[in-house]
Amino acid sequence: xxxxxxxxxxxxxxxxxxxxxxxxxxxxxxxxxxxxxxxxxxxxxxxxxxxxxxxxxxxxxxxxxxxxxxxxxxxxxxxxxxxxxxxxxxxxxxxxxxxxxxxxxxxxxxxxxxxxxxxxxxxxxxxxxxxxxxxxxxxxxxxxxxxxxxxxxxxxxxxxxxxxxxxxxxxxxxxxxxxxxxxxxxxxxxxxxxxxxxxxxxxxxxxxxxxxxxxxxxxxxxxxxxxxxxxxxxxxxxxxxx
Amino acid sequence: xxxxxxxxxxxxxxxxxxxxxxxxxxxxxxxxxxxxxxxxxxxxxxxxxxxxxxxxxxxxxxxxxxxxxxxxxxxxxxxxxxxxxxxxxxxxxxxxxxxxxxxxxxxxxxxxxxxxxxxxxxxxxxxxxxxxxxxxxxxxxxxxxxxxxxxxxxxxxxxxxxxxxxxxxxxxxxxxxxxxxxxxxxxxxxxxxxxxxxxxxxxxxxxxxxxxxxxxxxx
Numbered sequence: 001x002x003x004x005x006x007x008x009x010x011x012x013x014x015x016x017x018x019x020x021x022x023x024x025x026x027x028x029x030x031x032x033x034x035x036x037x038x039x040x041x042x043x044x045x046x047x048x049x050x051x052x053x054x055x056x057x058x059x060x061x062x063x064x065x066x067x068x069x070x071x072x073x074x075x076x077x078x079x080x081x082x083x084x085x086x087x088x089x090x091x092x093x094x095x096x097x098x099x100x101x102x103x104x105x106x107x108x109x110x111x112x113x114x115x116x117x118x119x120x121x122x123x124x125x126x127x128x129x130x131x132x133x134x135x136x137x138x139x140x141x142x143x144x145x146x147x148x149x150x151x152x153x154x155x156x157x158x159x160x161x162x163x164x165x166x167x168x169x170x171x172x173x174x175x176x177x178x179x180x181x182x183x184x185x186x187x188x189x190x191x192x193x194x195x196x197x198x199x200x201x202x203x204x205x206x207x208x209x210x211x212x213x214x215x216x217x218x219x220x221x222x223x224x225x226x227x228x229x230x231x232x233x234x235x236x237x238x239x240x241x242x
Numbered sequence: 243x244x245x246x247x248x249x250x251x252x253x254x255x256x257x258x259x260x261x262x263x264x265x266x267x268x269x270x271x272x273x274x275x276x277x278x279x280x281x282x283x284x285x286x287x288x289x290x291x292x293x294x295x296x297x298x299x300x301x302x303x304x305x306x307x308x309x310x311x312x313x314x315x316x317x318x319x320x321x322x323x324x325x326x327x328x329x330x331x332x333x334x335x336x337x338x339x340x341x342x343x344x345x346x347x348x349x350x351x352x353x354x355x356x357x358x359x360x361x362x363x364x365x366x367x368x369x370x371x372x373x374x375x376x377x378x379x380x381x382x383x384x385x386x387x388x389x390x391x392x393x394x395x396x397x398x399x400x401x402x403x404x405x406x407x408x409x410x411x412x413x414x415x416x417x418x419x420x421x422x423x424x425x426x427x428x429x430x431x432x433x434x435x436x437x438x439x440x441x442x443x444x445x446x447x448x449x450x451x452x453x454x455x456x457x458x459x460x461x
Contacts, residue, residue, distance in 0.1 A: 045365075050365050050369065074371065081366075083366060087363055089367075089380075089381055090385070100370065100381075101372070104376055104380060150370075
């Protein structure tokens with residue numbers, strides 16, 4: 001479904017991604033972890049072309065992301081994305097946040113979009129918040145709305161960029177619960193996160209990044225059992241010691 | 243000096259003054275709307291990755307911002323009729339001058355407004371599959387306008403005052419109407435005091451309104 005082949009990316013002289021290759025099959029959940037600055041957020045943003053890359057290839061559902069001829073908007077409309085800072089549109093209601101892509105991009109009529117939005121809000125437990133503005137919701141609620149907004153487009157895969165990093169601890173679980181349910185429903189997911197509990201529970205594979213390089217890419221049990229690399233071991237010991 | 247201040251002359255000429263104020267307000271309103279539309283388009287051009295477009299827009303802005311407004315008014319009043327080959331009328335020539343001039347300033351305000359919208363918001367719109375134009379229309383510009391409301395209104399007040407410059411080509415706005423009355427009735431003190439009080443009151447009211455808005459949307 002998502003294939004990365006020898007991706008290199010530079011910010012000026014600084015190389016943020018070095019020869020990154022991995023893939024996510026249909027229905028698979030892949031967690032990407034690593035220390036801050038290791039390039040994991042950049043990597044996931046390359047998958048739907050929000051960040052350009054200079055070398056290598058990324059294909060999603062057989063379509064090349066880096067190809068200039070690719071209709072990126074169209075491709076992105078089929079890939080859901082959830083951001084660290086939620087990025088709900090502050091000037092419109094929760095309902096309108098979920099409807100915008102449906103009506104403008106997918107050309108659904110208003111009643112159909114609304115019906116879909118309500119069903120999704122129900123699913124993330126926020127049906128009673130539809131008419132509020134994002135600023136009136138807690139962080140956890142905003143992130144659940146953001147997930148609903150992405151799901152409204154009926155995506156073939158979902159990308160999560162540190163979805164719980166900006167949340168207060170007591171709100172992390174309500175977001176993870178939604179993500180676990182999504183994973184159990186068979187959604188193809190690529191998740192950048194430090195939540196190792198989540199990784200253990202639902203991830204099929206774990207990708208460990210350090211200094212722009214993919215250092216580990218292995219099945220979940222193997223990753224938590226015996227990480228081969230020194231850096232991965234250090235990272236895990238830091239994260240799991242508490 | 244104020245011992246023989248004659249309020250009657252003001253009341254007697256109220257219709258003339260009101261007609262002048264009407265023209266002032268109409269000119270201000272159309273210049274704001276026209277300037278804002280053209281300014282927004284210019285701002286989008288300036289921010290365009292397509293170099294020739296941003297170059298032309300930047301040239302336009304820098305040109306008009308380097309010109310005294312009064313010169314632009316003169317220019318359109320005397321030269322445009324020659325170019326189009328027929329008289330265009332004072333009102334339309336100053337209107338054109340104001341729209342084109344204000345657009346340069348609104349462009350810079352809008353550019354700052356668009357750049358004030360965080361990259362994350364742009365990414366969120368893109369991730370939904372919105373095209374560049376759709377993202378601007380539904381995500382970026384609405385937020386940019388909101389951020390810019392106080393500055394846009396301040397510019398509107400400046401414009402309201404600046405419209406009095408049409409005096410130089412004799413278009414009958416509020417100031418020119420008062421001036422005509424003042425000369426006809428030989429009541430300069432009364433008329434110019436009235437003009438000053440009215441401009442002061444309207445601009446002060448506008449400023450207070452903006453302050454309230456700013457407090458309301460400060461968070």
